[in-house]
Amino acid sequence: xxxxxLKNVVTLTLSAEKCVGCGICTDVCPxxxxxxxxKKAQVKDKxxxxxxxxxxxxxxxxxxxxxxxxxxxxAVIWGWLTGNEPSCDCSGGGECC
Amino acid sequence: xxKEKSCCCSADSCCxxxxxxxxxxxxxWVTGEIRTSKGNVPVISTMLQFKDTLxxxxxxxxxxxxxxxxxxxxxxxxxxxxxxxxxxxxxYKLTFDTLRKELSGLDCWILILDTKGINVxxxxxxxxxxxxxxxxxxxxxxxxxxxxxxxxxxxxxxxxGVSAYEVTRQSGFSIIYGPVRANDIKxxxxxxxxxxxxxxxxxxxxxxxxxxxxxxMQAAKxxxxxxGVLFLINLFASKPxxxxxxIVYAGAVLMGTVVTPLLLPFIPVRAFSLKxxxxxxxxxxxxxxxxxxxxxxxxxxxxxxxxVLPSLSSFLAMNxxxxxxxxxxxxxxxxxxxxxxxxALSSVVGSVLLLVAIL
Numbered sequence: 001x002x003x004x005x006l007k008n009v010v011t012l013t014l015s016a017e018k019c020v021g022c023g024i025c026t027d028v029c030p031x032x033x034x035x036x037x038x039k040k041a042q043v044k045d046k047x048x049x050x051x052x053x054x055x056x057x058x059x060x061x062x063x064x065x066x067x068x069x070x071x072x073x074x075a076v077i078w079g080w081l082t083g084n085e086p087s088c089d090c091s092g093g094g095e096c097c
Numbered sequence: 098x099x100k101e102k103s104c105c106c107s108a109d110s111c112c113x114x115x116x117x118x119x120x121x122x123x124x125x126w127v128t129g130e131i132r133t134s135k136g137n138v139p140v141i142s143t144m145l146q147f148k149d150t151l152x153x154x155x156x157x158x159x160x161x162x163x164x165x166x167x168x169x170x171x172x173x174x175x176x177x178x179x180x181x182x183x184x185x186x187x188x189y190k191l192t193f194d195t196l197r198k199e200l201s202g203l204d205c206w207i208l209i210l211d212t213k214g215i216n217v218x219x220x221x222x223x224x225x226x227x228x229x230x231x232x233x234x235x236x237x238x239x240x241x242x243x244x245x246x247x248x249x250x251x252x253x254x255x256x257x258g259v260s261a262y263e264v265t266r267q268s269g270f271s272i273i274y275g276p277v278r279a280n281d282i283k284x285x286x287x288x289x290x291x292x293x294x295x296x297x298x299x300x301x302x303x304x305x306x307x308x309x310x311x312x313x314m315q316a317a318k319x320x321x322x323x324x325g326v327l328f329l330i331n332l333f334a335s336k337p338x339x340x341x342x343x344i345v346y347a348g349a350v351l352m353g354t355v356v357t358p359l360l361l362p363f364i365p366v367r368a369f370s371l372k373x374x375x376x377x378x379x380x381x382x383x384x385x386x387x388x389x390x391x392x393x394x395x396x397x398x399x400x401x402x403x404x405v406l407p408s409l410s411s412f413l414a415m416n417x418x419x420x421x422x423x424x425x426x427x428x429x430x431x432x433x434x435x436x437x438x439x440x441a442l443s444s445v446v447g448s449v450l451l452l453v454a455i456l
Contacts, residue, residue, distance in 0.1 A: 003300050003362050003421075006428035027274050027291075028256035030298040031423065051425040052222070054256035068222075068257065069426035072419025073412070076433055 010049040011067040016040055018063035025064060028054040117238055118170035118209075126197070131173045135239035140173045143201040149194050156191055157307055159314035165190045166214030171238045175204035179245040182286060184275070185231065186252060187212040187220050199279045203286065206244065210234050221258030228260045232267045241269065250275045250286075253296060300422045305358045308420050312354040316413055320350065334455040345384045349406035352376040353413025361421075369424070370436035373414020377407035397454035404447025408440040 012033070021039040026032075031048040034041050034055065041063070053068030078084075116137040120127050125146060130137040156162040169188045174197065183206045186196050193209065200207075210230045212220035220226035231249075235241065251259060253274045261272040275285050276295035285291055323346075331337040357364070357373045364372040381402055385391060390399040415436060418424040 003423045004367060005424045006367050006431060009427040009431050010425050011427050024261065027296065028253060030254065030277060030296070032293065032297055048423070049425060050423050051427060052257040054221075054253075057258070057260045058256055058262070060262045067427065069430075073415045073429065073433060075419070076429065077437060 004047070005050075007047050010046055010051060011065075012043065012046060012049045012051065012055075013065050014041060014043050015063045018061045020061045020063075022060060024058045024060070025055040028058050030054070118172060119168045124167075126194075131176065133243045135242050138171050138173045138206075138243070140175075141197055141207075143174060143197050143199075145194055145198050149190075153191055153194060157310050159311045162311070164214060167193055167209065169209045169211035169234065171240070171243070172207045172209065173205075174200045174207060175202070177204045177206050179243070181205050181244065182250055183208055183240065183244060183248070184250045184282070185210065185255070187215065187217045187226055187255075189214050189216045189220075192216050196279045196282075199282050203283065205286075206240075208234055208238065208240065208249070217252050218254040218257075221255045224258050226255050227258035228263050228267075231259060231264055235268045235270060247271060248273060250282075252279075253277045253291075254298070298422045300361075302359060304422075305361060308417075309355045309358050312358065312413070312417060312420070313351070316350050316354050320346075330452070330455070336455045338455065341388060345381065345402060345406065346409075348380045348384060349377050349410045350413065352380050353410035354417075357410070357414040358417050358420075361417075368432040368436070369418050369421075370411045370415040370432055370440070373417075374407045374411035376414075377410025378403070380410070381406045395454075397450045401447045401450035401454055404443045405451065406447075408443040408447070411436060412440050 014034075019040045021036060021041060023036050023041070025034040025041050026036060029049075030052065031045075031050060033043060033045055033049045035044045036042070049066070051066050051068045053066055056062075056064040056066050056068070116130055116139055117133075117135060118139050120139050126142050126149065127139045128142050129140045131140050152165060156165050166188045167190050181204050184196070184200075185208045186192055188209050188211055193207075196207070210220075210226055211234075212225045212230075215223070215225065217226050241247075247270050249264075249270050249272050251261075251272050251274055254277055256274055259272065261274070265271050274291075275282060276291050277298055278295070281291075281295045285295065327338050327342075353373045353376075357369070357376050360376070361372065364375060366372055366375065385399045385402060389395075390402075415429075415433065418429045
């Protein structure tokens, strides 16, 4: 099934200069956003990115950056109201994700 | 889980001490222990029993979901030795059961991180399934003496929390990201490689269906408070809330928590709040027409519900972005900046109309 979310909002960037072409980003991405073209990684389908951050944290040359965040809508609203970063902290007996 | 000290060694073997991983006497998924140079390791069954299935059903219905966990550390499947693969996972029991039932016939080690009973993906997002905890687990279990190789297999969905090169630098173990789903593990271990299919996250109708009971139960819990308030209001109302009001409300909750998730890809808009609002609107208009509330004396009630209930469905549907497998955080923030003020305004105006209508 072709699930698609809002277009042109994703914060993912890839620096071709820094990329060493190791391909770990193609391994960890759950939506096949990257492909290796020649000796470098390329962003194939940016709108499919869900900003999980797996590529950025695993990139050995720090060529990828993405603002990753977690939290359900209720957590985000709670964050807005309290002025904190939205977080989905279930450890405090909360009931989200 | 029993914390008492127990010695589970058979009579002929000497008790060198406690097993590396503590487990309860009534944990029937532990079938024995295997000796290693670092101590005994519990051996686990790859068959699920009734109690495991019942446990899974309960957490799917949000019963004891935040406290369904096993002790972290290391477990054995089959008769693993020093060259057997090591699979890493979380200590959420639902995750652990999903994994072990796919491991029949294999000899391997399972390194369980302390994710506080949260699944791999959510724990990785929070960082509890992360570099530090993984390195700590390797040290605490003495893994480098239990196995002679230096490779760990991690679930791909743990990648947002783990920096593979950093783990290698700190522990000497290199990381291979395995498939997304546990049922591909055997194929992965046999072939040593993953396919595009194994690496891609899906969100099938079944995937979405199993998530809906939790959404429904959470909404039901909040609804009890709403009903409490409505009960008090009813004491002063000239036209109190009744069965029809309950039905139209419950329908809107179902639209947001169950029907929107199920029909997700078929609703021809992208924002979750809009998906929920549309279905909530269809339901409310349908019910109001059915009851004939578009008539003199019921106008306020009809318009009140048309403002409140689609907003409610919209909010509940928007919350499902937290469970979906494809929404980006930037996208969620973008849609919320528009949707939340509209939902709030619509709900407040609608609630005032409803109050005027019944008092």
